[in-house]
Every structure is written in structure tokens, then in C-alpha cells.
Amino acid sequence: MSEVIIGIDLGTTQSAVAVVDSGFPILLADKQGNTLTPSAVWYSDTGEVKVGHEALRRSGLEKVHTSVKSLIGRRAAESGGRLEADGRIKTAAGLKLPEEISAEILAELKRVAEHRLEATVSKAVVTVPAYFHDGQRAATKKAGELAGLEVVRILSEPTAAALSYGLDRLDESSRVAVFDLGGGTFDVSVLEMREGVFEVSATSGDTELGGDNFDEAVACFAAARLERDLEGLDPMERVQWIAEGRRVKHVLSEAEEAIFRIPFSGEVPVSREIFLGLMKPFLDRMESCCRRAMLDAGVSGEDLAAVVMVGGSSRIPLVKERVARIFGQEPDLSQHPDEAIARGAAIQAGILAGTVREVLLLDVTPLSLGIETMGGLMNVLISRNTTIPCKAGEMFTNAVDGQKSMKVTVLQGERELAKDNWELGSFEVQFEPNRRGQARVGVEFRIDADGILSVLARDVATGKDTVIEIGSAAVDVQEAKVEQMVSESVEFAFEDMNARVFEEARLKAEELLPAVGMALEQAGGFLSEEEIAVIQDARNRVERAIGDRQVAELKASVEQLDEVTESLAAMLVQKATDALFSGPQD
Ligand code: ADP
Numbered sequence: 167m168s169e170v171i172i173g174i175d176l177g178t179t180q181s182a183v184a185v186v187d188s189g190f191p192i193l194l195a196d197k198q199g200n201t202l203t204p205s206a207v208w209y210s211d212t213g214e215v216k217v218g219h220e221a222l223r224r225s226g227l228e229k230v231h232t233s234v235k236s237l238i239g240r241r242a243a244e245s246g247g248r249l250e251a252d253g254r255i256k257t258a259a260g261l262k263l264p265e266e267i268s269a270e271i272l273a274e275l276k277r278v279a280e281h282r283l284e285a286t287v288s289k290a291v292v293t294v295p296a297y298f299h300d301g302q303r304a305a306t307k308k309a310g311e312l313a314g315l316e317v318v319r320i321l322s323e324p325t326a327a328a329l330s331y332g333l334d335r336l337d338e339s340s341r342v343a344v345f346d347l348g349g350g351t352f353d354v355s356v357l358e359m360r361e362g363v364f365e366v367s368a369t370s371g372d373t374e375l376g377g378d379n380f381d382e383a384v385a386c387f388a389a390a391r392l393e394r395d396l397e398g399l400d401p402m403e404r405v406q407w408i409a410e411g412r413r414v415k416h417v418l419s420e421a422e423e424a425i426f427r428i429p430f431s432g433e434v435p436v437s438r439e440i441f442l443g444l445m446k447p448f449l450d451r452m453e454s455c456c457r458r459a460m461l462d463a464g465v466s467g468e469d470l471a472a473v474v475m476v477g478g479s480s481r482i483p484l485v486k487e488r489v490a491r492i493f494g495q496e497p498d499l500s501q502h503p504d505e506a507i508a509r510g511a512a513i514q515a516g517i518l519a520g521t522v523r524e525v526l527l528l529d530v531t532p533l534s535l536g537i538e539t540m541g542g543l544m545n546v547l548i549s550r551n552t553t554i555p556c557k558a559g560e561m562f563t564n565a566v567d568g569q570k571s572m573k574v575t576v577l578q579g580e581r582e583l584a585k586d587n588w589e590l591g592s593f594e595v596q597f598e599p600n601r602r603g604q605a606r607v608g609v610e611f612r613i614d615a616d617g618i619l620s621v622l623a624r625d626v627a628t629g630k631d632t633v634i635e636i637g638s639a640a641v642d643v644q645e646a647k648v649e650q651m652v653s654e655s656v657e658f659a660f661e662d663m664n665a666r667v668f669e670e671a672r673l674k675a676e677e678l679l680p681a682v683g684m685a686l687e688q689a690g691g692f693l694s695e696e697e698i699a700v701i702q703d704a705r706n707r708v709e710r711a712i713g714d715r716q717v718a719e720l721k722a723s724v725e726q727l728d729e730v731t732e733s734l735a736a737m738l739v740q741k742a743t744d745a746l747f748s749g750p751q752d
């Protein structure tokens with residue numbers, strides 16, 4: 167085995183470590199299962215050190231060093247008083263250089279990697295913002311050395327994000343923008359790919375713009391409503407108020423409203439609209455940086471092949487909307503906002519270690535892979551002849567009310583009906599019981615460089631994952647069997663297609679029939695007898711077609727039923743609206 171090189175995202179607020187494992191960059195989790203480590207360090211006066219969550223737990227009580235990245239490689243004069251005259255930081259364990267503190271974070275990530283990989287790790291690729299000057303890069307490298315890591319490459323964060331986005335998705339000589347809004351800083355860069363290598367053509371940003379500002383703005387707003395002054399609070403209370411501001415901000419990324427709540431101080435509802443008001447000045451600053459970067463790179467929105475959004479604060483809907491407006495295109499959200507930089511660093515590390523290159527000359531899938539969906543149909547996720555490694559996913563939902571689990575059957579083959587394909591395996595995914603169509607299960611297929619297929623199913627509501635490894639069956643198929651499968655799919659193409667059309671129409675009919683029945687019960691009184699007769703006829707026609715397994719007839723009759731019940735549906739909506747405006751009746 168070649169030597170491992172780890173990839174590290176040394177973030178202002180959070181850091182992460184990743185490694186390429188059989189072709190895929192994966193994040194490594196600490197013993198508690200966390201893949202993100204807060205960039206926080208605590209020292210005792212006896213020299214004891216705590217890093218990450220353990221350090222943060224002490225904030226408010228004792229001095230915890232955070233955002234050290236904004237001081238690394240800087241002179242005292244640039245630090246706004248955070249550095250002593252000799253460029254050191256005062257800690258409980260004496261004066262320390264910023265790189266010495268950053269080294270504690272890197273050492274922690276090295277320990278996480280060694281624990282997960284069960285091997286000693288001595289080399290790393292570490293990312294830094296594109297705007298970091300030589301001094302800041304050198305200091306970051308020094309931090310690595312102090313942590314016992316040889317930093318084989320300092321990589322720009324936007325380049326890492328672009329690597330994670332995927333070179334293979336871009337043409338030679340395409341340009342992309344990388345938008346990175348983190349906890350403390352904002353960076354935007356335009357990159358150009360030339361001969362398979364990214365070059366940063368322009369970069370802009372604001373080193374004092376990020377999620378921390380938003381947390382504080384929310385806390386400040388709530389304080390004003392409760393007639394308190396955030397600045398007047400004691401440090402421990404202030405930490406608590408800001409943490410609550412952050413919680414509210416996170417909730418607002420999903421919900422329309424959140425309640426800011428501090429025990430014994432009161433509650434303040436914060437709507438998205440209020441949040442927009444608080445965010446406006448920050449969004450404007452963000453916008454001018456983006457325009458600056460485009461101007462400097464000599465591009466406009468339409469020249470960009472993609473606008474890749476990363477950084478934890480990219481999850482804020484308002485930010486996404488503004489970015490879409492600035493660049494005149496939908497931003498690409500395919501990259502995990504907290505993980506993309508570390509993954510990109512791992513890919514670069516893999517290239518340097520020689521483990522990634524092999525991946526590029528790999529095989530293709532001999533047959534399509536998919537899962538069985540409602541009605542016994544084959545739903546293809548990875549089609550035949552896709553280059554591996556590859557991954558693909560889709561969302562599925564529950565078919566009946568209150569359903570608690572879903573069976574995922576993994577299929578291989580080219581036929582339309584599940585039963586005609588080969589079953590590679592199956593498993594149950596549990597999810598929170600929900601109304602029909604409300605549960606969301608994401609299913610992802612991955613085939614790694616060695617041709618091993620693993621299938622992951624995630625309940626979107628809880629984030630709970632179920633993973634099964636299918637093995638190499640997806641790729642190791644006898645040629646003769648592949649040929650047979652493909653020729654059968656051609657031979658039965660007509661029957662197969664008919665069967666699919668029938669199943670799809672039947673599923674639609676099964677949804678429509680009870681809905682029509684219910685609508686007739688509720689609003690039938692408003693229809694003339696003739697109208698009701700037309701609907702009844704259409705219903706009967708559908709039921710007959712199902713019984714007779716008449717494909718074309720079923721399709722046509724379902725369409726007819728859909729048409730003749732349109733007015734009924736409209737009436738129900740009207741009825742509901744009337745009831746709403748006339749108030750509750752008893
Ligand atoms: P950095 O690179 O600066 O260390 P990250 O990219 O890890 O930062 O982003 C951290 C920031 O992302 C924090 O301010 C955090 O509050 C914010 N964040 C994380 N999740 C959400 C969310 N769901 N909604 C809004 N902000 C979020």
C-alpha cells in the first residue's frame with residue numbers, strides 16, 4: 167500500500183480531515199462520531215490542552231482561543247490588539263504564537279486520522295484561503311510541522327472546493343466561481359481550468375463577514391426587543407445569547423419562524439422577514455465582493471460553467487437566493503457545505519500520493535443498476551456503461567400513510583420490470599411514520615474504484631443512514647450473461663415498455679380513484695346528475711381497463727377521468743376557501 171497523505175481543512179471556525187479511500191474522498195470522524203472539529207483550543211495554566219468540542223465546552227467560563235486562523239502569519243499591528251507586540255497570544259499557559267495554537271488543532275486531526283486509519287500519518291495537504299500571502303502560508307506550514315505533519319502542499323480553499331466539485335464535470339478551459347461563506351469569513355473566487363489544472367484568476371472576500379455576524383445580529387435584535395444591551399451582558403451570558411442567536415439562525419434555514427428564548431429573560435419570535443432585514447447589510451457586502459471578483463476576472467455570470475457554493479452559511483436560503491441573482495444562474499449546491507474543502511484536500515493528497523491517478527483509467531458498469539419501485543418497476547440509478555468510480559442518488563417517498571419502513575431492493579439489468587432483472591441484495595430502511603408522500607428517503611449508489619457497490623439510504627428527516635455493501639457483483643459479470651441480458655432487453659422491448667406504461671397508469675389510477683370517490687362525497691351535491699354520471703362512467707372505464715389489463719385503454723381512461731374531475735377539484739378548493747372566509751361553523 168502506498169503511503170497515506172491526509173487532507174485537512176483548517177477552518178476559521180471548524181476544521182475537518184479527509185482521506186481518499188478506494189477512489190472516494192471521505193471525512194474521518196473522531197471517537198464521538200463528529201466529522202467537524204471546532205477550531206477552538208483551551209489551555210490550563212499547567213499546560214494541559216483541550217481541542218474542539220471539549221475546548222468549546224469551557225467557553226464563557228474560561229479563555230478559549232477561537233478564530234486563530236485570522237491571526238496566523240500576521241503582525242501585531244494588523245491584529246486589532248489580539249496579538250502582543252511580539253506577535254504572540256496570551257494564553258493561560260503563557261505566550262504562544264498563532265501557529266503553535268493552530269498546531270494543536272492539526273495535531274488533534276492527525277490523531278483522529280490515525281485512530282480511524284489505524285496507521286501512523288506523517289504527511290498532509292492543508293488548505294488556506296486564496297488571499298493568504300506568503301507569510302500566512304508559511305506560518306500554516308509551520309503549524310503542520312509543529313503538529314508532526316509534513317505539509318506536502320498548501321492548497322487554496324477554492325481550488326479544493328473545485329476539485330471536490332469534480333474535474334470530470336468540467337470541460338477543458340472552463341471557468342467556475344467558488345462561493346465560500348463560513349463562520350467568520352467570506353471568500354469568493356473565480357477559477358479557470360487549464361490543462362486539467364485550476365488557476366485562481368480572481369479572488370475577493372471579507373475577512374470579517376460570516377455566520378458569526380449573523381448570530382450576533384440575531385442576538386442583538388432579540389436583546390433590543392427584551393430591552394437588554396448585548397454589550398452590557400457579562401461574558402458568560404453574552405456567549406449564551408449569541409449561541410441562542412445561532413440556534414435561531416439555523417432553525418430559520420428550515421422554518422419560516424423561530425423563537426429566541428433565554429430562560430428568565432424572555433422570548434422573541436424571529437421571522438424570516440425580520441432575519442432578512444438583519445441580513446441585508448451583510449448580503450450587500452457579499453454582493454459587492456462577488457461583483458469585484460467577476461470584474462477582476464473579466465467574466466460575467468454567463469461565462470461561468472458553475473457557481474459552487476460551500477461553507478456552512480451557504481445553507482441560508484436568503485444567501486442562496488442572493489447568489490442566484492448576482493450570478494444570474496442557479497448556484498451548484500451539490501457539494502456538502504462543511505465537507506467540500508476537506509474532500510478537495512484529500513483528492514489533492516491522493517493525486518500526490520499516486521492513489522487517485524489510477525482511478526482515472528477505470529472500467530465502466532457492464533449493466534444498469536437501480537432499485538425496485540412501486541408497481542414492481544426498475545428505477546435505474548446508474549446506467550450501463552457509466553465510468554467507475556461513480557455515484558448517483560435519488561429521493562423516494564412512502565406509498566402509504568403511517569408507513570414505518572421501506573424495502574430497498576437493489577437490481578441489476580436492462581429490463582423494465584424488476585422481476586426480470588437480477589436482485590443483488592435488499593434491505594429495510596426505517597423512517598419516521600408519516601403521511602403518504604411525506605417521508606423522504608434518499609438512496610445513493612456508489613461504486614468505488616475497485617468496483618465495490620455500496621448502497622446508502624438516508625431518512626432525510628432524521629439523517630439516519632442505512633448502508634449495505636453489495637460487493638463487486640455489480641461489475642464482475644460474465645460477458646455471456648451481459649450479452650444475454652442486453653439482447654433480451656431488446657427482444658422484449660415492446661412487452662417491457664407496455665408493462666411499464668400499464669404499471670405507471672395503474673399507480674396513477676389507484677391514486678385517482680379513491681380521491682375522486684372522496685371528492686364526490688364532499689362536493690357531489692354541487693354537481694348536476696349529468697355531471698355525476700359522466701364522472702361515474704369514467705371511473706367504471708378505468709376499473710374495467712385495470713381488470714382487463716388493457717394498456718392503451720387504461721392510459722386513455724385515466725386521462726379522461728383526470729379531465730372530467732377537474733371541475734370537481736376546483737369546486738373543492740372553492741369550498742375550502744369559502745369555509746375559511748366564512749369562519750368556523752358549528
Ligand atoms: P469556517 O470555514 O469559517 O470554519 P464553516 O464553513 O464550517 O466555517 O461554516 C460555519 C458556519 O456555518 C457557522 O457560522 C454556522 O453557524 C453556519 N451554519 C452551519 N449550518 C447552518 C445552517 N443550517 N444554517 C445557517 N448557518 C449554518
Ligand code: MG
Nearest residue numbers: 177178348477
Ligand atoms: Mg471554510
